[in-house]
Amino acid sequence: MKLVGDLTTAGLRAAQAWTVRREQPEAWREVSRMHGVFLSLLSPGCGPATPRDLIKFLHRPMREWVPLDWDSLPDEVGSFKILGADDLLTGDAVEYGSDYSEALFEDHEAGIDWVPRWARQTFERVERAIYTVLSSAGQEEYVATRQMLIEVPAGTADRVSDELHARGALHTEAYEPLPPDRQFVVGSESWYVPCPTCKWPMHVQGASLACRYPPHFGRFQVTDERDGSGVPRVRGPVVASALSAADVVCVHEAVWRYITVPGVTEVALMRWLADQAGIGGDAVTKWPHKDRWDITVRAGATIFEVDLKDTRSPSKITARPPRARHVVVPDYRAWQVAQLRRSLPAGYEVRTVRAFKTAIRSALKEAR
Known part of the structure; x- marks a missing residue:
């Protein structure tokens, strides 16, 4: 399983670098490095011949092109595409990548801009930090704090502070400013759209919105239409509403x-x-x-x-x-x-x- 974890992590790093290759010229070096990792982990002649071949292969599940004894591994391992048709990380890759992103990340690399946040600071480390605070709580404080992190994953800083005190929850430093990739601009204002299922801000790609958790509802679109209050209308499989991004915080991705x-x-x-x-x-x-x-x-x-x-x-x-x-x-x-x-x-x-x-x-x- 460690070999699969290393290969998955290398694929995720190469894919994430590929998505920002136009904005970050250094990303090409990262793709080449991760191609080298694949060659070092696989038998001679079994890996992708060039860095571009690696990117091409990442659009297919690893089970289809990595020569391993997949029958001895759990069915879900290697069964997803890392890059989608839009050349972005798939939702499955982000979800599954959280389990396998530690192997190739070292502290001195934490400043690389194109490495995804779930890889720079692994989910398990953030989770442990939150539970360190929770472990010091009494049972009632624990329940209040955990339920708040579930029911209020985003909101204005004032609202989060009010909820914290009203619920008797602990301050965990779980909240951070709303990341840029969760916001879009219409007119002169910034907006975000909570996922209808989990209420966490959806990921923004142009006018397209989607929750990063694949089982939640599919894609939404921001339109040019406004409602009577001037709020941008959002179209999708269920009702979703845009909210002002001013002074908004949300829980860390982990x-x-x-x-x-x-x-x-x-x-x-x-x-x-x-x-x-x-x-x-x-x-x-x-x-x-x-x-x-x-x-x-x-x-x-x-x-x-x-x-x-x-x-x-x-x-x-x-x-x-x-x-x-x-x-x-x-x-x-x-x-x-x-x-x-x-x-x-x-x-x-x-x-x-x-x-x-x-x-x-x-x-x-x-x-x-």
């Missing part, structure tokens, strides 16, 4: 990926459970023991201890089996259920959110 994104499903399930007749809010414990698992809920005579897992790589779940017996994955990860049932030790119950709700209803029905 916090968004590892706390906000999975938390959207966690909090939605918590609310659904609390609304069920026969359960109620007092029977739902959020992130017990400061996230030893995600939810404890009593439904009739049954106590469910639940760990909700939202990752592209089921092998990451099986490598570190959850502490809770009930493992729940989002409905859009339904394909993982069979694999997890095969791979996790005996005693685990693996379901989608939809199937878990059915199990809760059955438990409540038996209690009646």
Whole structure:
């Protein structure tokens, strides 16, 4: 797996450099360097012949052109394109790259402008820094802080400060100024559009907008139209609204990926459970023991201890089996259920959110 991680990281670095080759002439050197990494890691004659060949190959899944024993590796490894038809990193590459971006990054390279932020400062390091603060909290402070990072991933600095105090949440330094790649200019003002699912600012490419998390809604377009208040109209698969970018902050990308994104499903399930007749809010414990698992809920005579897992790589779940017996994955990860049932030790119950709700209803029905 380390070899695959090294190859993936090299491909991600080459791809990111390629996307800014017109603005950053030094990026060509990075592409050449990463081509050299591929040649050093693969057997003679098995790698791309030239740096341009490397870029061409990155538009295809690595399983199609890297000669490895892929059958011995998890199905999701090497199954995605790193560069899309638009010559930008694909959403899958950004998501999966967060798992494999440490291998070739050294501290002295942290200032390279074209290296993506999720690679310059790896997600795991940022996540650990946030949890260092959370670990010092009492249970109530922990819940309040974590829920705020999920429910308020962006907003004006004043709003974030007000929410912090109103919720009794801890100051974690999770928020940073809204990055330029999340903003667009219409008229003389800067705007951003929160993802309709996670509320984090969507990535901007010209007039096109998209959440960097692939399972969330697809692409949106900024139009030339304005509403009655002068706000640019946004078109897409669902309703999305532009907001002023003035004085806006948002959670760091690592916090968004590892706390906000999975938390959207966690909090939605918590609310659904609390609304069920026969359960109620007092029977739902959020992130017990400061996230030893995600939810404890009593439904009739049954106590469910639940760990909700939202990752592209089921092998990451099986490598570190959850502490809770009930493992729940989002409905859009339904394909993982069979694999997890095969791979996790005996005693685990693996379901989608939809199937878990059915199990809760059955438990409540038996209690009646």
